[in-house]
Every structure is written in C-alpha cells, then in structure tokens.
Amino acid sequence: MRIPCPHCGERGNDEFVYLGAAALTRPAADAPAEAWHSYVYLRDNPAGLHSELWQHTHGCRRWLVVARDTRTHAVFSATDAAV
Amino acid sequence: MGYSFLSLVREALRGQTGWRPAWRDAAPKPAYDAIVVGGGGHGLATGYYLAKEHGLTNIAVLEKSYIGGGNTGRNTTIIRSNYLLPGNERMYEKSMQLWEGLEQDLNYNAMVSQRGVLNLYHSDAQRDVYARRGNAMRLHGVDAALLNETGVRKLYPWLDFDNARFPIRGGLLQRRGGTARHDAVAWGFAHGADRLGVDIVQNCEVTGFRISGGAVQGVETTRGYIAAPKIGLAVAGSTSRVAALAGLRLPIESHVLQAFVSEGVKPLVDGVLTFGAGHFYVSQSDKGGLVFGGDIDGYNSYAQRGSMPVVEDVMESGMAIMPAIGRLRVLRQWGGLVDMSMDGSPIIDRTPIDGLYLNAGWCYGGFKATPGSGWCFAHTMARDEPHFINSALRLDRFATGAVLDERGAGPTPNLH
Amino acid sequence: MAELSAFTKVKSVAATHGSTTAMPIEPRSVVSITAWRGAAPALADAAQVTFGLTLPQPGRWIEHNGLAAIWAGPGHWWLQRDGRSELLAELAPLAPHAGLIDMSDARAVLRLSGPAARDILMGLLPLDLHPRSFTPGCAASTLAAHMGVHVRQLDDAPTYDLSCLRSYAGSLWRALELASAGPLRLPAA
C-alpha cells in the first residue's frame, strides 16, 4: 500500500504508523462518561470510505488524515491533520 | 451414515457412492426459535451446543457465503489455553477441554493434535512475564512448563540460538496446545449440528434487523425475512457492519491478518513455535506445509489481503529463528478480517437490544476458542445470561474499566 | 577535545567500491528549526534577511555561504554547517518565529560518491533515485533496513549524504556493506 503524503509524496505504508478513525473529537474535560467511552472505544469501522489518522513517522513525522476505502484500499486524499 | 473406519471400508467396496451430504443444504424457514448469524466455527458451534446442551433444535445458522469461508477457513490453526487473565483463561481452557473430546462428540475427525505450543522468550524480563502467565495457568489447573535454553534445544535443536540478534533463552510450553484442522472444525460442527436438526443455510446474508419495543423480532436476509426471538451474531470481521444494521456501535475495528503456507515437505516442525522478539508463529500441517503468520497489517480493512511490509516482516522473523527454511518456498498467502476489540479480548454477551446477542472481538486468536465460544454463547443465548465462564467477556467492560488487556497495550486495536 | 566518530565499529572510515567511496562527514553543526504555526513565512523572511538563505521547498535542500538548509517537514528545516560552531547561538535571530534545537551530534552521516552510488542506494532506499526524479538539491527521509534514514543528493557524480540516528551508525554501515556486496549490474540509467 502507498500513502500519498501531502508533504513528501507517495510512500510505502511501512513508513507510516496508523492510529485509526480520524473523525473522533476529544471530549471536553468535563464531558459525561459516555462521551469519553465513545471517544476512546467505540468505532464506526465502516466498510467503505474511512477517514483515518496516519503518521508519516519515517518521513516528515506529520499526522495525516487519509480518506481511504477499506474494501479496496483506494486512497482518495491525504491532508495534514493540523492544517 | 456415521463416519467410521468400517463405514469407509464398506463405501470403498462400492465406489464411495453411498455417502450423503455431510450436512443438509437447508432452505430457510420463515421462523425459528433462535438464529445464529455467521456460519464460521463459532456460529456453527453455537448452533450445535444450542441443540445439544439446551435442546433448541428449531434453529438455524445463516451464512452469507459458504460455511467456514471466513476466518475459520483461513487461520493458522493454533489452539492453546495459555492466557494470563482469569476472565480469559477459564473460557479458553473450557474450549481446550471441549477440543479434547471433540471428534468423538461430533463423529468427525477435526484432527485436533496436541503437539505442544512453545512461546520462545529472549530476555529475563520476558521470561518473568511468561512465568507470571504460566503460574496463572497452573493456578487454573492448566498445564504450563517454563523451559530454559537447554529445554528448548532438546525440542528444537535447529533453531538459531547462537547467531541470533535476539538469542533464544527459553520458552513457555503448553503441551496440551497444538493445532486442529480448520476446515474440518467448521464441517464437523455443521455435521454434528445437522444431525441434531439444526438448519444450516448457506448463501443467506443478513441485511437488516426488525426490532420493536427494544427487542429483536427477526432478520431480513437475501433469502427473505426470517423471524426469531433470539438472534446471536458470530460474524467476526463483519461484526461492526452487521451490528450497525441493528444500530449498535461497538469497540471493534476490522483489520487484516495475513497467513502463509509453504510447499509441503517431510516432517520438520513438530509442534507450534512462536517467536518472542518479533511477530512469527509456525506449525506444520499434516499435509506437510509450514503454516505461519505474523502481526496484523495494522489498518482497518475489509479486503482480505495484506501488504508487503508485513510479508517481509514475517519472512524475516521466520528466518531469524529458523534459518533452515530459507530455501522452502511460500506457496500461498492470504488474509482474513479479524475483529480486533479494543482490549484484545473477546465479547460474549447480551446487547442493549433484547434478544440480540453478541459473540465478537476475537482478534487473531478465536479459532482456539471455537468450541468454548460456541458453548458459552449457546448458554448465554438459551438462558439469556452469561455463564460464569464468559462472565468477564462483557460488552460494558470498556465503560466500567474492567478491561481484559492481556498485553497492556491500551485501547488501540492496531497495537494488540 | 577528543571527539569519537559515530562509526567506531568501522575499521577504516572510508571504504571504496570500485571508484565509489563512502566516508563519514563529521563533525557538523546542525540545528532543527520548527516554525510556529503560521509563522513559516516570517521565518523564511528572517532567514533571507539575516542569512541570505532561502528556506527550501518540500523535498529540497539549499546551501548558501556554507550554511545548508534541508527541508525536514512542513515548517521544519535542519540548518547545517560543516565543523563545530556555535550555530544555535548564531541562529538566535530566528527564535521569535520558531523552536530551535541543537542536533549536531544526533545523526551520523556518510557521504557516498561515485558511479555505483546510485545502484547501491537502490538496494537500500525505497525511493526513486532515477535522475528523472531525484537530482542534486533533492532530500528525503525514509525507512531503510529498519532504520529511519535521510538522504540528499549533492552532485551528479552522483554524491549522496546518507544519515541515520547516530546510535545506528554501525548498522547503517553494515546495511550499505550488504547492499553493495552484490552490485546490481543494471544498465547505467
């Protein structure tokens, strides 16, 4: 698999570290327990388009948000998580 | 006709023409007392034990494709009960005990072979972690032996002890561990369940649930609506997709795990070996192929195939402990969809929807659990409450914090 | 001041492969510079004004008056000069816009030069080093032989600077040794 790093160009997935769903928002410190449970543990895990976090650990070390189809592995976009 | 040497001889004399299907290819009925979704080992075992232990015979196992074609048919067949945490250990040990009498029970040779599982360790710290696990097993009354380097050399003299980057210092051995023939496990449970009247319905995909008043009523399938007051999910890598049809969001991600088989050779590896300083485990099938694998690829996937870095990692790790396999050839590699739970341990429990039960989160280790999982799930479904044996494998443990994190890796399925 | 080469395990510091040579480049003064969010333009201006240095674009490096700027990530550069100097202090004018951290000793660098250099690196780096896509002025980080490495091309000899974490120096040397053991015998590009 190759991930198109927006900074370094397309690279093999062994240069990256995967974290999982990118669409999760860290709850406020005083959010109810369910919100934390959901953030830390529950996942949509879709078969299809998945927005996910990868770090280009052996490249620019940036965390990226990659849109990828989990059935075909087709990558539609990769953007810097902080931008 | 029962399976035996005699029946085989009789059939040999008449050209093997007297056999009937190992299980009926049942058409779905409009309603059942209970339905198990997923015709993998777990689903079929659940069907079998529902009938055998709880007398529920008006039941069906629904499989979207052909039975045993999921992870049951694509795993590295290692069975063992060498877990650390009591919540896990008692279930895996129950399973091991069921394996031990399975063939006679099912009248099907699933080739359960207790040739021993040896986990190699490479440092003092790792030895102590294994000792803690081995001691926990012994407290459970389960066999475990901690070998030093000499002990390992006696069993596997040709491992790379001397020239290794991570020298082998010893291993944790469970002699009762071993392998079982993956396909035969599915077919055997199907055969056994069928003989008790369970309908095994293939090419029947569950596409929706009817739920009213917080209770499940039945399932929509590609072969029509089927009603049932109790529905159990045992769909492994598809768990999130199927559960989503019932509105559930779960602590599970689907990842790909690859496996490999080499060309067949004369006996080389007797038992099961695992590498403690990398990701590699291997055994030799009765057909002669080395069956081996490593870590998950580490990203969500439903594609049943992996990527190259893991292939190389597996081969490197294999060569690191067994430099003698360099010239053996990989014959085939494939992938399965493993349902990685957020603490690495399974879930066998009720769900917030009445009558809907969940069997999932097997990660890359559920084959060994097949009989035990089916037994526990059948109990949970039939009695509407978990058995003590699966009482820790709860769905709400993530909310309460009573997680079963064998490796201390935290809530990231890709790190298990 | 007794400095010790990062390549202490290497018997002779320079090795040759035909007319292709490899030798450590040390010591160097290197500072990691990371612009605060949104401050990259200001940082670039400051670098231009103070040092006459145009901070390079992604995947590039540049040298001006012996001071090299190597792109290391978005808003992130390594500024580097051969030999030991008080580079961190010298770069203080950039500090309002960025975090500056000394990393002069953090990495070990080998300079690989000569006709076989590219073929040897093909055995090591999962990067397209073909002159159509990697030329003098290019720089990249990647993973090779299970180590994070950085490579930049200096000239058409071709010459490359290949670096890794200093603690990996012996293993990098070993990896190069293995990669050049069976010369790839490809037709010249």
Next chain:
Amino acid sequence: MSRLASGGLIDRSLSHRFAFDGRLYNGHPGDTLASALLANGVRLFGRSFKYHRPRGVLSAGPEEPSALVELRGGARREPNTPATTIELYDGLEATSQNRFPSLGFDLLAVNNLLSPLLSAGFYYKTFMWPASWWEKVYEPLIRRAAGLGRAAGLPDPDHYDRAHLFCDVLVIGAGPAGLAAALAAGRRGARVVLCESDPLLGGRLLAETGEVDGMPGADWAAHAEAALRDCPSVTILRRTSVASVFDHGSYVAVQRVADHKPQPDPHEPRQREWRIVAKRAVLAAGGFERLAAFSGNDRPGVMLAGAVRTYLNRFAVAPGKSAVVLTGGGDGWRTVADLTRHGVPIAAIVDRRREISPEQHKLAAASGAWLHLGAKVTGTRGGPALWGVDIAGADGVPRFVSSDLLAVAGGWNPAVHLTSHLGGKPVWNEAACAFLPGALPPGMAVAGAAAGTFALSAVLAEGAAGGAAAAEAAGFSGPAPSVPQASDAAIAPTPIWIIDGGKQKAFVDLQHDVTLKDIALAHREGFVSVEHLKRYTTLGMATDQGKTGGVAGMAAMAALTGRGMAETGTTLHRPPFTPVAIGALAGHHRGKDFRPARLTPAHRWAAEQNASFVETGPWLRAQWFTQPGETDWLQSCMREVNAVRGSVGVCDVSTLGKIEIAGPDAGALLDFLYINTFSTLPVGRVRYGTMLREDGFVFDDGTTARLERDRWVMTTTTANAPRVLQHMEFVHQVLRPDWRVAFISVTDQWAQFAVAGPRAREVIAATLDPGENVSDAAFPFMACGSFTTLGGVTARLFRISFSGELAYEIGVPSAYGDALARRIMAAGAAFGITPYGLEALGTMRIEKGHPAGGELNGQTTAIDLGMGRMMATKKDFIGRAMAQRPALRDPQRPTLAGIRPLRPQDRLRAGAHLLAKDAPSTIAHDAGWVTSVAFSPSLGHWIGLAMLTNGPARHGEIVRADDPVRGGSVLVEVVPPCFVDPEGARLRG
C-alpha cells in the same frame, strides 16, 4: 538418446555433466533439467503425493505438477523444484522425492491399491478411535507419508538481496505481447521494466515455429531484445518472476540471480527481491495449457501438446519415439506438424471433432499417422512409462496403439493469476472457453494470451497497443507504435475438459491425486461450492496451484451441478504467482542482521571495561562489568551496587529517551501530557512526572527539566521513547495545533552518564572544567544546569537519582561521550569509581521501590503504583477522564508493595503469584504477582516489588509467593516498596 540432431536453443559445443538419483548424464547449456533428462531417455521423474503413482514430465514450465525434484544437496537442498524450471549447469545434482526406497520401487505405492479407501477427505471420517491414538499413531504415520521433498534442515548458507525499482510501465512477461509492449513504451521514452521469468526473452516464440516480421519467432525475439537494449529507459530483468501484486502499483518480483549455478559467486546473492513501484503495468504472462481429464491421464509419457513443441523446437528433444496426439481443435495440429517436421513418428491423431480442415488432413497424411476423428482416449497402458494408448473411435470401437508419448491439447488457460491478487475475479468467457481477467488491479492492462488473445498477429498488436497506452497514461505520448507483423490464422479454441469412458483414474490434480471420482464424491457430500470443492478434495492446492488441471476440476463440478462454468466460477488466485523462497523475501534480515542495533556513544569504552551487553529493544546495553575472578553475574552486580552505595559508580544512561521541547507553550503541553503540573517549575529545576494513556492507565514516566524559560528536556523510559514522541506529536498536531511548541528526540544527541554514590559530587566537580560550582547550595537536589567539561564542551547536568544515592546525570554531545566516560573514570579514580550496568541499576531502583518495566506494564494505574495523589485535579490531562472509571478506582486492585522472604536465604522470582499464606493454590485465591526482584547487597537478602490486592494495607502480613513453573513456593512478608533510605537522606546529601 532422443536428442534431435539439429536445432534448438542449446549450445551443443558445450556439455554439462549432471546427476539424477546418483546416475550421471550429459546435457547442454540452454537445457532445463527436464529437457536434459528427456534427452537422455529418462521418463520417470517422481511420485505423486497421495497414491505415490509414477509421474513424468507434463509441461515445460513453472506450471509443472509432476516432475518435482530435490535440487542440490546439504544445506542447499531445495525440495519440490520443478525440473522444467531448473536451468542445467555443470555439476548439477538432483534427487527424486517422496519415494522409499527408490523411485522405481516405492513401498508406499501400496497406497495406489488402497485408493478406494483413500478417497477425498477420508481422514475426516476415521482415525477417531481410540482417541489417544491420533497423536501417537495415526498422525505420525500420516505426517511421514505426507509432504513431498525433504527440507535441508540446515541454515541456508546463501544470502538474498532486496532492491527497489520505480518505473512508468512494468511489463510482465517477455513473450510476443510483452516484447511488443515494452518496445512501444520504451520507444516513447517511458521508464520500462520488463520482467521475464525465463532466462530467455521470447515466451512461446521460442517454442513455436511461427514467424514475426519475416523471421523465425526466436530470431525476432532476439532482435526485439537488442532493440530494447537500445532504449536507454528500458530495464530488462531476466530470470525474474513477478510474484505478487499489491495496492497502489506495488509489485514484488524475484530474480533468480545465481540459481543457474551450483552456488553463487562470492558476495553474489542467490536471489533478489525487487520491490517495484509502477505507474502502469502490462500483464503479458501468456497462458498455461490445460490437461484434459481422461482415464489414465497421469502416466509418464502423457504430456501437454504445447510442451511437446517446446521440447522439439527449443530444446531439440524428442520427448518420445512414437506419439499419439489428442486434441479438440487446431492447437494440437501444430504439435502434429512439429513432430512430423522433426521426424518423430506419430502413431495416431485423435481429434474430438468429426470434421477437420483440408490442411489438417494434409498434415495427417504427411505424418503418416492413423487419424481418428470424433474419437477419444479411454486409457493408457504402461508401468512407470507409457507404452500404449487405448482409443475409442467415433464408432465406439476400441483400438489400441503403441506409443510412448501422448500429446494432449486440452486448450489454454490465460495466465490471469496476477489480475486476481487484489481480489478481481476472473470471468468465464464462452467464446474463448476460458476464464479471462475480470476487474483489474488499478493501472494494469492485459495483453496477449493472458487476455485470451491467441493468434500471434493479434497478440503482437495487442501488446504494442497496450504498451503505448500504458506509456501514454504515464505521460509519454507519441505516434502509434509500429506493430510487428505475423501472418497466422486465429485458431478457434475448442477445449476438451473431460473425456468420459475408461476404467482408470482420470486426474484433475496430478500432484495431489484428485480424480473425477473425488469430484463426484465431493458433490455427493455437499461440497459443491468451488471453494468447498477445493478444500475438501485439495484440488489446486499443490505446488502448481492447479495451473494445468484446476479448471477441468471446476468443469467437472459444473457438469455435476448443471450450473455451467460462469455460475460455478473458479477459486481465487493468490500470491505468489509461483512459489517463492522464504529466504528471498527475508533478504539480508536474518541472524545478527535481523534488526539493526543501537549502540551508545560510549559503547567502545564499555566494551573495554569488559561489559556484558544485553538486547533491550533495539539497544545493546551494558548489563554488568565482569572483573577478574568473578564467576557469575550476581557477583559482579553486587560489587557494583556496593561500590555505588559505598563510594561512587558511573552508569551509561544514554539509551533513556530524551525529548527537547522549545517554545512558549511547552509548559502547557507538559501539563497536558503529565498527570502532575510542570508549568510552574522554575528554570533550573527538574520534576518527576507520570503520563497516562487516554484510557487512564499509566503510559510512561520520567523526569523533565526546565533548562531555560522556553527550553525543556524530557526523559522517557528506553522502551517507550519512540512511542512517547509519537504520542506528543499526536497531541500537538491533532489535538493542540495552535500551541507554539517544538520538540524533537535528542536521545542520540546527548551521551549521558549517571554518577552516583556518596562521592558523586567530588567526582562531578572534578569532571567539570575548573571553576564550575556544584555545591549543594549552588546545585541542590532536583537542580539542572549547563556547565562545561573536557575543556569547553557544553555539559548538561541534572541532580536526579534513580539509585537513591547522591547522584547526578551529566550529558555531553554524543561525539564526546567516549571522552566523558574516560574523564569521569579519571576523576573518580581516587574513589575507586566503578562502572555499573543495568543489573545494578535495576537492583538499586528495586531497593528504592521505583516502578519500572515490570510495574509499568501497561496494565497498572497511577493509583496502583502509589502515585494517585500526583494526579492534579484542576487541569485537563491525557487519561484524566478514563482514570475515573470504577474498575480503575476499585480498592481491591493489586497495588504496589514490597516483599521480602521470611527466611533470608530464600530466593524470590518475578512472575510468582501471591496468595494468602494458607490459601489453596487456585486462581480464586490469586492475590497478585511479583513484578521485579533483586538480591539486595545492602540488605543481604532477596527483595521484590509486587502488585498485591490491597497492598498498602497489608504491610507486615505474611503471604505465599507461588512459582509452580519453576517449582517453588516461598513465604514472604509484605513491606513498603522502599527498602533503602526511605527518608531520602542520602540523595539529598
């Protein structure tokens, strides 16, 4: 001898001597082992998997199911190698396999007689009684009988290389389609990589007699190769098989660099794995001829008709003295023509059709063969070699012909395998009578026989068009490519799958001995899906993966179910395309080179001090320093601890993770990462902190120093250093991108040493350049600052202590690490300074009750470790919310405690479980476990740390440490975790 007098692509001027089963033969360069043995009249090559039936050569390529041998000997023995792919070299040695005692006389051939019993899946129905016999009796017998060749059992002595290629167009296969594609793309200037598994380019052109551009096919292939060499952007890789396709244009090819030699040259890899990244690919892999299923179709002497042509034309070998040709259509007639041209008598031609063309009648007449139209083969005769064929004519009348070669033209399977590696399912095409590529991997196109195009002229045109289109898509446009010309008529595919009648076994899988009867049995027992069929009968699961027989097996099932081929489908093709050596995929990464090693800057110094090194993750760390007279590690360790506690010691702590943090928001970041507060820490001070994961369990711990207002340096554990950095990058980039903070790992930038012991201050003072003040007043406990040493080298000094003694850590840029170690030693010489290693370090931290690896195992909470009160309540930090979950605050959780043996001479062991003193040894009474132990020289007995249910409340209680796996049970007293100087007087001294 059946070597033809002339022709072939062999070098008759040279002769190679080789041995098969100990007998010596001669062959020529250009031969394969199969062709050379056939030339020597050898027919019997091996035994089949199950019935041990005699088997010969079926094919001339990698699809070979039968002629498998053990190649070479000793550590280089390679089982299951198809003789049809082994390039002959001088001195080659090969042995037949899966037979005992000899190939000619094999005892297990008795299985053939038992075959009525050994039907598909028979083992699932028996061997169940008595239960204990499975492991003891049945399975060992089965295992010994199974498998084919023998593994070497010795470490592979050769090495394997890995390399990377990037290209615009990857062309897979160098037959006419591939050559035309590569030329078209290469002439446009695209970077082309052409991979061909054969040593020669040309594909079927080398085996057939057709002409291209007015020259014999093989000559055209040579011209094409020369033309490709003239294209500077084309790379040709011969002996290189594309094994697998991965996502996003990634391919893996394996080059057999030195397999055609007895052993690689010095430094030469045996094989090389190419990782290829291609913008586009043209699959031109050709096709595999099918073996029809008919009675007796496995006898040595039954050969694919196309392979017969290969042996005749390419290898100048007549694979028989007299042939029968069985065909369903035109393709077999090429074999008729070629046999005739080479003077091999044809005894009979059996064409399943009732009508043939006038040219074919002419060919038949010229061959002098007995022509049977509308006829079929009903059996073969012979022992280990064919000597006759039974034929049933259209009239049903049986006839017998003597013959030692039966050439079977069963039709062709396009080599679609690589199109399926990303899941694409081949689709049945009625017109081509074959499965053709279905959904293709992105960027891949298919040309030639692989696409079901069989006429040479069309193959060439399709190849050229495919190459041009691929180049175009990669950005290289140009004029339409010139298409090499061939004049051949398309041959209608008229396959023969299954020929019924006859009493012998009809095989669909020659290697695994799967017959039509097995398919019928599978059908009867309900294994009707092709996937069940495959798994139940093992059809297509052998080393050849069913390349020649598989589709016939599917056809048999299709016939039984009446479902037709399209609906029946085919099983999935998976990587690799042909089996690949495990060594080749592992490359150099084995033995000591399995993973790189990290060495500290003072490694050489430590080695000179006689350090024993231990692997800790990627690092090698000094474990202890053996002194003359010391015979075991414990002695060395105790001496080192005593030296530190008594005077002073020095320890290399460079492996600990160091992360330098700069910027105005660094304090906020630290407050967010740690459970305790850092932003209030004054400049010049150090604080200990603990980090949680977001799920509330402890992640890592260490000290962080504030060097300047906006400059901090954090230390992490050695093991977690990379993950902590990654975690911080996540927190900064994803959660708090606005914070003005920058950090990088400086682990490798600084060589760092702990100097510990009552004399540490004097040693540090003497280590620093003159004039530096490290008095307690100027530099108290938990101070940090910048100094100089070694005559002006910047040194970072931290007054922190892991050992519990007066201690400092001093860091210098790594290049000075070696010098600093020596400087410290010199400075401490007067006090007998002692280098100490990991064991002594561990012993002292256990004496002090500091949690480390065994306690920070990812399963413990801050409360468990006695650090609950460190958790700030007024700020948000990672893990704060989830740490509140009830199960994490359960008072019954095991918590950190110390233990010491009741009898001082007892040894403690980590991993032992703790139970109440008299409790039975069952899990219900499990109360915790021992996490770390050490022999404390300070106390003179073993001590340990443990996680114990309700630990702090149990100080003074006697519990039992059970360690059944090492056979021991020890009574211990629960004590506070800190054993030495609990008030901390020494470290403040």
